[in-house]
Amino acid sequence: MELTECIAARKSVREFKRKPVEKEKLQQIVRAALFAPTGMHLYESLHLSVLASHEAVDRFSALVREQTGDARADPAHGAGALIIVSGKRPELPVEYANAACMIENMLLAATDLKLGSLYVHGAINSMRGSEQETAFRALLNLPAEFTPLGSVAIGYCTDDFRPRKQPKNAETGINFIY
Ligand SMILES: Cc1cc2nc3c(=O)[nH]c(=O)nc-3n(C[C@H](O)[C@H](O)[C@H](O)COP(=O)(O)O)c2cc1C
Known part of the structure; x- marks a missing residue:
């Protein structure tokens, strides 16, 4: 997909098919995260955990149901994979910014693969x-120095991936200064 089309085609999916995501596709998506800009090149400050099967994602969802007490909680909406970005410095805003850059790259890479x-x-x-x-943390097998910061759910869905004609966002103010 051409980049501007891919940006316009990306959207939040909250209904996934019970169909596993192939390992090669997950590897391509994770690789996209590694191209993200990272503050002060502190690459070793970040870690990616890939819950790569429905069963692994289901274990995460079960923990969320326990934690929230909401028996219907389904944060990953049946996705076939969930990639968690963790950082060593959760107290610093830049760590969330780093995680978000990786996550956006992965959202776009998934869209490009029609996931x-x-x-x-x-x-x-x-x-x-x-x-x-x-x-x-045990589910993620996460090294002790990392804190989970955000994640991206990925899976097959019924979306047609047609680029949106207009952005959903019609509210953010923009001004140009010369
Ligand atoms: C930082 C951030 C956190 C988000 N967290 C969640 C979340 O926990 N659950 C969820 O369903 N959507 C989450 N979203 C998705 C937004 O709700 C969604 O991007 C927004 O409504 C715009 O819709 P779109 O992604 O289809 O363009 C998050 C988005 C961002 C950027």
Whole structure:
């Protein structure tokens, strides 16, 4: 897909098919994250965990249901994969900015592969300090110095990936200064 078309075709998908995402496609998407800009080149400050099957994503969703007490919570909406971006410096805004740059690259790479995608932030951050945090970290096999910051859900969907004619956002103010 041409870049401007891909940007316009990306949208949040909240209904995924129960169809696994091929490992090669996940590898392509993860690779896109590595091309993201990163503050002060602190690449070693970031870590990616790939829940690469429906079963692994389901384990995450079960933890979220336990944590929220909401038996219907489904933060990944049945996606076939969830890629979690973690950082060593969660107290610094730049770490979230770094994670977001990686996530946007992965959202676009998924769109280019005609896979649905969703930025999943809330459920990841609500794990921090919760009773389920240890189990969550164990599920990710996450090295101790990293804190999960955000994630992207990826999977097959019924979307046709036609570029939107107009952005959903018609509200953000823009002014040009010369
Ligand atoms: C930083 C950030 C956090 C988000 N967190 C969530 C989330 O936790 N759950 C969710 O369903 N969508 C989440 N979204 C998706 C937004 O709701 C979505 O991007 C927005 O409504 C615009 O719609 P679009 O992505 O289809 O253009 C998040 C998006 C961003 C950029």
